[in-house]
Each structure stands twice: as structure tokens, then as C-alpha cells.
Amino acid sequence: MELRLEKIQKSFGAKTVLKDCTFTFEKGKIYGLLGRNGAGKTTLFNCLSDEIQPDFGEAFLSTGEDEKRTLFPDDVGYVLSVPILPDFLTGEEFVRFFMDINQDKISKDLTMEECFDIVQIAPEDRKRLIKGYSHGMKNKIQMICFMIAKPPVILLDEPLTSFDVVVALEMKQLLRSMKKDHVIIFSTHILQLATDLCDEIVVLSEGHLSLLDHEMLKSKDFEEQIIELLKDEESHG
Amino acid sequence: MVRTLRQLISMRAAINANVFLYYLSRLWIIGKKIPESVYGKKELKQIVAVFTMIIGQLTKLAGKILYMMIFVILPIVLLDQKMPDGTEFDSVVSIVFFLNCILGGTDSVVFKVTREKYTCLIYMKMDPLNYVRSYLVYIYVPFFVYFLPCFLVCAWLFHAPLYKGALLWFVLMMFRAMAEAFQVVLYDKKEFFVSRSTKISWIMILLCVPAAYGPLASGIVPVPASILLHPAVLLVLLILGAGSLWYVLKGYKGYRMKMHRTIDPKWITSELMKSAGNQSAAKEVGMKEKDLQIDHTKDLRKQGLTGYAYFNALFFARHRRQLIRPVYYRLAIIFVLFACMVGLRVANPAVAAYICRQITSMLPLLVFIMYAVTVAEKACKAMFYNCDKSMLKFGFYRNPEVILKNFKIRLIRISVYNLIVGAAISAAAIVLRAICGLAPLNPETVLFAAAVLMLSVFFTVHHLFMYYVFQPYSEEMNIKNPFFRAINLAMYVISYICLQVQTGGLAFTAGVLIVTVAYTVIALVLVYRYAPKTFRVK
Structure with a gap:
């Protein structure tokens, strides 16, 4: 399975944020979307998750050479940089509700309790209102949703940046364990995080997406090269 | 101080110009013609800044005139028949005394919290004494300049000598100086802000407003010109006012040490209004842990x-x-x-x-x-x-x-x-x-x-x-x-x-x-x- 972006464009007023985003993401890999602040990472994610409409272009899911279909909003699991969940439910109730409405596509191999165990939310916390949850716990609830519904595409907008070291490590391990069934793209502007977790690094610069060469990833002066690449954007801009 | 004052004025002007352009750009049809780059056009912005400054000052002047007309002249005209002849200017003096000198004195310019003040003192580390001096000049100079013609016109309108209008203006200045100094002393000794206490504001309103108009309605002028503008009173006010002014602008040494503690962003007026909506929503419909228990x-x-x-x-x-x-x-x-x-x-x-x-x-x-x-x-x-x-x-x-x-x-x-x-x-x-x-x-x-x-x-x-x-x-x-x-x-x-x-x-x-x-x-x-x-x- 692949996620194909074809010529996605988006402008806000006179400012063109996404110029011509064409790229193919493959299942089984974690992609780090690297870009400077304001490069358009969140805009691209919002276009893919149907939060906003692109001005031009489309995203497709393809399962074979000639088989492709439009990407629907419910194909995409989206973790926002600030997780947003309904305050009035307990963690357990939210997950149960989520399981109810995704009954037809639900994976039967995991029970709700097992999911909670995997993301390490303690039993007493499962029965507390989400209102009182920490940032990390809310993100874990969202990860549970992905384990249950298994959306083909998972987008994570600047995750891990606000986690403590323990939760960050747990989340990394979780993402690695989940990658075989999904296209996982996570945006960040932290270079270390991208190189540490990702199989591929995609740079969003001047409104275009480009894949970094594996050779470059291995080279010693990788950081300098990336910084040069991203700096170019400024000099052109 | 002059430099700080200039910085303050140019900062305010730049903010005003940006706000003006921002709202212009959001207008229907016209807005579409204004490019994002407009904020960077220096000369245009200077013109806009001068324009907004003039409008701002004219608004302030109009505010003073309107205030005098509604709160001073109109009541006197309405109560004219109940009052003895020739007491109109005395009534002006009495109203100004209660409303502007006493009630107005509960406000404090020294401790006013604005976004600019926050920026200047907390982020830019401007010298607090310099800031206070400049800000007092920035606020009070137009304040008094616009009140002077108002008082002179009142004197002329109610057949009093013009110098009495000028004397009333002097009295107001002295009272305000004393009020500012009083608030600084109170903060220094007790860390208490009169200007931030809603209770005191209400008590003062409930005392001063009836005192300003009540006696007039029954034909009595409690604080006539003969008392407030008496040479002896003026002399006492001059001494106290000058002393207060000296204390606020030069004598008080605590600004550098304490001023930053008085700048809590929650007192920024616009912030207060902005968050009020959100807070009231939370209060009205927000969840409480209790809701889960019941x-x-x-x-x-x-x-x-x-x-x-x-x-x-x-x-x-x-x-x-x-x-x-x-x-x-x-x-x-x-x-x-x-x-x-x-x-x-x-x-x-x-x-x-x-x-x-x-x-x-x-x-x-x-x-x-x-x-x-x-x-x-x-x-x-x-x-x-x-x-x-x-x-x-x-x-x-x-x-x-x-x-x-x-x-x-x-x-x-x-x-x-x-x-x-x-x-x-x-x-x-x-x-x-x-x-x-x-x-x-x-x-x-x-x-x-x-x-x-x-x-x-x-x-x-x-x-x-x-x-x-x-x-x-x-x-x-x-x-x-x-x-x-x-x-x-x-x-x-x-x-x-x-x-x-x-x-x-x-x-x-x-x-x-x-x-x-x-x-x-x-x-x-x-x-x-x-x-x-x-x-x-x-």
C-alpha cells in the first residue's frame, strides 16, 4: 500500500505555502517530515486529514500498480501537536465509544484492556475523566485509537517534543511496533528526532517535498548538509 | 526621559498604525486590495501613524468635551431652576471636585498595566523610573491640555472670570498629583492598589456621584469656588501638589526595585476583556470533577x-x-x-x-x-x-x-x-x-x-x-x-x-x-x- 500525493497546492491569501507537493509514501516505513518553522508541515497534514481543502491536487491510496482510490478522511489517523479529546468522558468510555463506531473495521486481535496495557495507562487512570489527563496520556489514548481502527495513514504533528524522556521512549517503541501495517508520517523540526526514529526523511522546503538520499543520512556531515538545504529556502525566499 | 518618551510615542504610533491597517485589510472589498507587505512600507506607515495619532488625540479631546457636556453642563442646565442665581460656575467647581478630583483620583497612571508597559519593562528592561516619568507625561499632558479649554469655556458660559476656569484646572492638576503620590505611598508601605480594588471603586462611585449632584438638586452647592478657589486653599494645594509631584517623579526611589512586581499581565485591560468571554463560558457550561460523581x-x-x-x-x-x-x-x-x-x-x-x-x-x-x-x-x-x-x-x-x-x-x-x-x-x-x-x-x-x-x-x-x-x-x-x-x-x-x-x-x-x-x-x-x-x- 502507498500514499500518493499528486500536485497538492495550498495558498493563504497571497502566500503560497504548498506549491507542488508530489510524493509517494510506502507502508511499513516511518517518514520524518522535516521542515523549518512555517514551512507548511501542519498545512500539509491538515490537507490530508480534510481539516482544510487543498486548492489543487489530491491524495490517493494505492494498493497495486493500477489500483488507486481517493484518500478519505477516515483513512487518516491524525495526532495533533496539542492532543484534543472530549473532556467529559473517561479514557475507557472514549475508547469504548471509539470501538463501537468503528465496529466494522476493528481489529479483533486486541481487547480494550490489552490496548491500555500496551500504552501503559494504569487501570485506575482509565476510569478518570480525560479532563484531568496529562498531555502524554491524551496522546496515548489517540495511539489506542490507531491500534483499534488501524487507519492506513497515521500523521503525527510535532509529537514527542513535549513528552518526558520515559513517555517519549514508550511512544517511539509503539510507533516502531505499529509501522508494518501503516504509512506513518511525523512532522518535526528537530533533526535528532527525525534521524533517530525514521526510516526515511522527507524535506518540505519552498512548498515542495523531497526525499533525502540514504547515502546522505549515513554521511558524517549530514547535519551540515541538511542545514544548508534548509537555509537555501531562506536565501531563495 | 525625552528619549524614553519618544520611544513610547513611536511604539504607540506603530501599534496604532498596524491595528488600523489590520482592520482595513479585513474590510469587505477594500481589504482584498491591501497586500500583506503593507506593514513593511515605512513611509506609508509613518503617514498612517500620524493620521491615527491625530484621530486618537481628537477623540480624546472630543471625549473631554462630551464628558463636560453630559456630566457637568447638562445637569447644571437641568437643575437651573432649583438653584439660586449666579451659582452655576460654583456648581461646575463642585461637580469637578467630586467627580474629577476625588473620584478620578482613585485611578492611577503610575500603576496602570498596559501591553506596552509589560513589553518595555519586562522584555526590554527599560529603566522603570524613566518609564514612569515618560508615561505620566504621555498621559497627563494631553489630559490637562484638553481640560483647560473645557474649564475656560465653562467659566465663560456661566459668566465667571476666565482666570477662575484656569484656577479650577490648577486645582485638578494638584489633586491628581496628590492622588498619584498617595497611591505610590500606599503601595510602597502596604503593597495595596487603590486603583485595582473594585470594592473601593464602587464605594467611591456611590459616595461621590450623589455628593456631586444630590445637594445641587436641593439648591445647595457644597464646594463652591469661594472655598475651593480660595487663595489659602490654593496655597495648601500648591504645596501638597508640588510635594506630591516631586515625590512621584524624583523622590520615590523604589521604582527600580518594585515596579516589575506591579505589572501582572492579568491587569492588562484588553487581556481582561478578551479572557472574560472564555472564562464565562467555562463558568457557564464547563465541566467539574463533581459532574462525574453525580x-x-x-x-x-x-x-x-x-x-x-x-x-x-x-x-x-x-x-x-x-x-x-x-x-x-x-x-x-x-x-x-x-x-x-x-x-x-x-x-x-x-x-x-x-x-x-x-x-x-x-x-x-x-x-x-x-x-x-x-x-x-x-x-x-x-x-x-x-x-x-x-x-x-x-x-x-x-x-x-x-x-x-x-x-x-x-x-x-x-x-x-x-x-x-x-x-x-x-x-x-x-x-x-x-x-x-x-x-x-x-x-x-x-x-x-x-x-x-x-x-x-x-x-x-x-x-x-x-x-x-x-x-x-x-x-x-x-x-x-x-x-x-x-x-x-x-x-x-x-x-x-x-x-x-x-x-x-x-x-x-x-x-x-x-x-x-x-x-x-x-x-x-x-x-x-x-x-x-x-x-x-x-
């Missing part, structure tokens, strides 16, 4: 509820405080009124019967009452604030079918809440008629009951329709949509006009029935047609 949701699963039915049942169960309690209050009021009527029936059967006969003609009043008592608007706010605001971030929740499914569940649920109130009103009316010996179910009463029940549904549909089609709330709970405001205002005006309709009668009842049914049908059609597209977080 919960009756344990057997929801056993009742066989799943999916959205389960989700909505949980929502309503956790919002009993916000949604069901108001229904109880309304029922209690209806019951009390009903009990009063029963009491009246016992005490004076004739009057009770007369009132009962009139109940059905009170429908116009009921249109307004039903508008006022509906719990639907609050329910919509609670739904947005505690539920949809976050749930709409999920793709599955924005699915058109899901939006309409939830709409239906909510419409039924909230209609039931409102119908309970409507049914209670109808039942009370029918039972009262029976008690008073009238036919409980004549055609008029049946129509009345039908109209009341229909109105309960009508206002539910109205608020839900507005919520789903316009989705007016932003994440901060500000209402962003102008159509939403306009239609809501129109609905209020129509309900209010109904209140003014004197004759109810059959025609009116029938009219209400027709309008409510037609509106409900149209609103539902519009929701089913547009809500899947419009129901979003803006």
Missing part, C-alpha cells in the same frame, strides 16, 4: 446503548448540572405560580376565575417567556465547549451522516427538556381552569396548549439550527459569525414585539402555530442540507 451512567451499557447513542447519553448524563438543573428551576417557578393561583382561588374566587379566563390570551407574553426559558442555547454552548470543539477534529465525527445522526439525537433530547417546561405550563393552565370552575378543555385552551408545546420545540429547533448551520463559536468561545448575531437579534426582537401585542385570541394562537411549524420545517431542511458542510470548528 453520574448515573453505570448501567448505560446494560441498557444496550452503543456508539453515538452511548456517547450522547454520557454527554447528557455528565451535563445534568448545566442542562437538567435549569429545567428543575423552571418547573419550581411554574409550581410556585400555580400554588399562588390556588391560594388566590381560595381567597378570592372571582379574581382567580377572571385571571384564568385571561390565561389563553397571554400567549403573546408566552412567546417571549418561552424564548427566555429555553435551555437550548445553553445546551448548544455546552455541546460545543465540552464536546464538539474536540470531537470535530476527528474525521469520523465530521462525516455528514454522523453529524445528522447526532443532530437528531440532540434535537430529541433537548426538545424533551423544553417540552417538559411547556407541558408544565399547559397543564398548570388547564388544571387552574378546572379548579376555577371553567371548562378545562375548550378549543381556545387546547390551541393554547398546542402553541406552548410547539413553541418549546420551535426554540429548540431554532437554537440547534443556528448552531449547526452557522457554528458561530470559535475555540475561545467568541461568537465569530455576524449572521448568527443578526438572526439571533431578529429572533429576540420578534419575541419582544410579541410581548407588546395586546390582544391574543384565536388568530394570534393560530398564527403562532403556523409560523412555528413552518419555521421548524424550513430549519430542519436547512440543517439536513447544509450542516454537513458548515458544522466545523472555525
Whole structure:
């Protein structure tokens, strides 16, 4: 399975944020979307998750050479940089509700309790209102949703940046364990995080997406090269 | 100091120019022609800055003139006949003394918190003493410059020598200097801000306003020119005022050490107003941990509820405080009124019967009452604030079918809440008629009951329709949509006009029935047609 972006464009007023985003993401890999602040990472994610409409272009899911279909909003699991969940439910109730409405596509191999165990939310916390949850716990609830519904595409907008070291490590391990069934793209502007977790690094610069060469990833002066690449954007801009 | 003052003025000018350009760029049609790069055009911005500065100063001058006209000259003209001749200027002196010298003195420019002050002192580490001096000049120079002509004109208008106008101006300056110094001393010794105490503000208003106008109404001028502008008084004021001025501008050495402690951003006026909306929303419809404890949701699963039915049942169960309690209050009021009527029936059967006969003609009043008592608007706010605001971030929740499914569940649920109130009103009316010996179910009463029940549904549909089609709330709970405001205002005006309709009668009842049914049908059609597209977080 692949996620194909074809010529996605988006402008806000006179400012063109996404110029011509064409790229193919493959299942089984974690992609780090690297870009400077304001490069358009969140805009691209919002276009893919149907939060906003692109001005031009489309995203497709393809399962074979000639088989492709439009990407629907419910194909995409989206973790926002600030997780947003309904305050009035307990963690357990939210997950149960989520399981109810995704009954037809639900994976039967995991029970709700097992999911909670995997993301390490303690039993007493499962029965507390989400209102009182920490940032990390809310993100874990969202990860549970992905384990249950298994959306083909998972987008994570600047995750891990606000986690403590323990939760960050747990989340990394979780993402690695989940990658075989999904296209996982996570945006960040932290270079270390991208190189540490990702199989591929995609740079969003001047409104275009480009894949970094594996050779470059291995080279010693990788950081300098990336910084040069991203700096170019400024000099052109 | 001059440099700081210049920096302050240019900063204010730049902010004003940016704000002006920003709002210009948001205007319809004109806005589209203004490019983003306009903020970088130095010369243009200088022109705009000068222009906004002039407008700003003219507004301040106009404010002073308006103030003098409304609060000083107008009352004197109105009270003219009650006062002895030739006391008009004395009245001006007296009013200015109570309102401007005393009441105005509770304000403090030294401790005023503004965004610029925060930036200058906290971020830019400007010298606090320099800042205070410059800011006092920046605020008080125009303040006094604009008051001088006002006082002179007052003196001329009420046939007093012009120098007396000038002396009054001098008195005001001295009082303000003393007030500022007093507040600095008070802060230094007790860390207390007079200007930030709402209690003191209210006490001063309640004391000074009656003192300014009360005695004048009975022909007495408590503080005439002969007292306040007496040379001895002026001399004392000069000494105290000059001393205060020296203390505030030079003598007090604590600014550097203490000033930053007085700049709590929560006192920034615009911030206060901005967060007020959000806070009130949280207060009105926000969740509390307590809501979970008074919960009756344990057997929801056993009742066989799943999916959205389960989700909505949980929502309503956790919002009993916000949604069901108001229904109880309304029922209690209806019951009390009903009990009063029963009491009246016992005490004076004739009057009770007369009132009962009139109940059905009170429908116009009921249109307004039903508008006022509906719990639907609050329910919509609670739904947005505690539920949809976050749930709409999920793709599955924005699915058109899901939006309409939830709409239906909510419409039924909230209609039931409102119908309970409507049914209670109808039942009370029918039972009262029976008690008073009238036919409980004549055609008029049946129509009345039908109209009341229909109105309960009508206002539910109205608020839900507005919520789903316009989705007016932003994440901060500000209402962003102008159509939403306009239609809501129109609905209020129509309900209010109904209140003014004197004759109810059959025609009116029938009219209400027709309008409510037609509106409900149209609103539902519009929701089913547009809500899947419009129901979003803006």
C-alpha cells in the first residue's frame, strides 16, 4: 500500500505555502517530515486529514500498480501537536465509544484492556475523566485509537517534543511496533528526532517535498548538509 | 526621559498604525486590495501613524468635551431652576471636585498595566523610573491640555472670570498629583492598589456621584469656588501638589526595585476583556470533577446503548448540572405560580376565575417567556465547549451522516427538556381552569396548549439550527459569525414585539402555530442540507 500525493497546492491569501507537493509514501516505513518553522508541515497534514481543502491536487491510496482510490478522511489517523479529546468522558468510555463506531473495521486481535496495557495507562487512570489527563496520556489514548481502527495513514504533528524522556521512549517503541501495517508520517523540526526514529526523511522546503538520499543520512556531515538545504529556502525566499 | 518618551510615542504610533491597517485589510472589498507587505512600507506607515495619532488625540479631546457636556453642563442646565442665581460656575467647581478630583483620583497612571508597559519593562528592561516619568507625561499632558479649554469655556458660559476656569484646572492638576503620590505611598508601605480594588471603586462611585449632584438638586452647592478657589486653599494645594509631584517623579526611589512586581499581565485591560468571554463560558457550561460523581451512567451499557447513542447519553448524563438543573428551576417557578393561583382561588374566587379566563390570551407574553426559558442555547454552548470543539477534529465525527445522526439525537433530547417546561405550563393552565370552575378543555385552551408545546420545540429547533448551520463559536468561545448575531437579534426582537401585542385570541394562537411549524420545517431542511458542510470548528 502507498500514499500518493499528486500536485497538492495550498495558498493563504497571497502566500503560497504548498506549491507542488508530489510524493509517494510506502507502508511499513516511518517518514520524518522535516521542515523549518512555517514551512507548511501542519498545512500539509491538515490537507490530508480534510481539516482544510487543498486548492489543487489530491491524495490517493494505492494498493497495486493500477489500483488507486481517493484518500478519505477516515483513512487518516491524525495526532495533533496539542492532543484534543472530549473532556467529559473517561479514557475507557472514549475508547469504548471509539470501538463501537468503528465496529466494522476493528481489529479483533486486541481487547480494550490489552490496548491500555500496551500504552501503559494504569487501570485506575482509565476510569478518570480525560479532563484531568496529562498531555502524554491524551496522546496515548489517540495511539489506542490507531491500534483499534488501524487507519492506513497515521500523521503525527510535532509529537514527542513535549513528552518526558520515559513517555517519549514508550511512544517511539509503539510507533516502531505499529509501522508494518501503516504509512506513518511525523512532522518535526528537530533533526535528532527525525534521524533517530525514521526510516526515511522527507524535506518540505519552498512548498515542495523531497526525499533525502540514504547515502546522505549515513554521511558524517549530514547535519551540515541538511542545514544548508534548509537555509537555501531562506536565501531563495 | 525625552528619549524614553519618544520611544513610547513611536511604539504607540506603530501599534496604532498596524491595528488600523489590520482592520482595513479585513474590510469587505477594500481589504482584498491591501497586500500583506503593507506593514513593511515605512513611509506609508509613518503617514498612517500620524493620521491615527491625530484621530486618537481628537477623540480624546472630543471625549473631554462630551464628558463636560453630559456630566457637568447638562445637569447644571437641568437643575437651573432649583438653584439660586449666579451659582452655576460654583456648581461646575463642585461637580469637578467630586467627580474629577476625588473620584478620578482613585485611578492611577503610575500603576496602570498596559501591553506596552509589560513589553518595555519586562522584555526590554527599560529603566522603570524613566518609564514612569515618560508615561505620566504621555498621559497627563494631553489630559490637562484638553481640560483647560473645557474649564475656560465653562467659566465663560456661566459668566465667571476666565482666570477662575484656569484656577479650577490648577486645582485638578494638584489633586491628581496628590492622588498619584498617595497611591505610590500606599503601595510602597502596604503593597495595596487603590486603583485595582473594585470594592473601593464602587464605594467611591456611590459616595461621590450623589455628593456631586444630590445637594445641587436641593439648591445647595457644597464646594463652591469661594472655598475651593480660595487663595489659602490654593496655597495648601500648591504645596501638597508640588510635594506630591516631586515625590512621584524624583523622590520615590523604589521604582527600580518594585515596579516589575506591579505589572501582572492579568491587569492588562484588553487581556481582561478578551479572557472574560472564555472564562464565562467555562463558568457557564464547563465541566467539574463533581459532574462525574453525580453520574448515573453505570448501567448505560446494560441498557444496550452503543456508539453515538452511548456517547450522547454520557454527554447528557455528565451535563445534568448545566442542562437538567435549569429545567428543575423552571418547573419550581411554574409550581410556585400555580400554588399562588390556588391560594388566590381560595381567597378570592372571582379574581382567580377572571385571571384564568385571561390565561389563553397571554400567549403573546408566552412567546417571549418561552424564548427566555429555553435551555437550548445553553445546551448548544455546552455541546460545543465540552464536546464538539474536540470531537470535530476527528474525521469520523465530521462525516455528514454522523453529524445528522447526532443532530437528531440532540434535537430529541433537548426538545424533551423544553417540552417538559411547556407541558408544565399547559397543564398548570388547564388544571387552574378546572379548579376555577371553567371548562378545562375548550378549543381556545387546547390551541393554547398546542402553541406552548410547539413553541418549546420551535426554540429548540431554532437554537440547534443556528448552531449547526452557522457554528458561530470559535475555540475561545467568541461568537465569530455576524449572521448568527443578526438572526439571533431578529429572533429576540420578534419575541419582544410579541410581548407588546395586546390582544391574543384565536388568530394570534393560530398564527403562532403556523409560523412555528413552518419555521421548524424550513430549519430542519436547512440543517439536513447544509450542516454537513458548515458544522466545523472555525
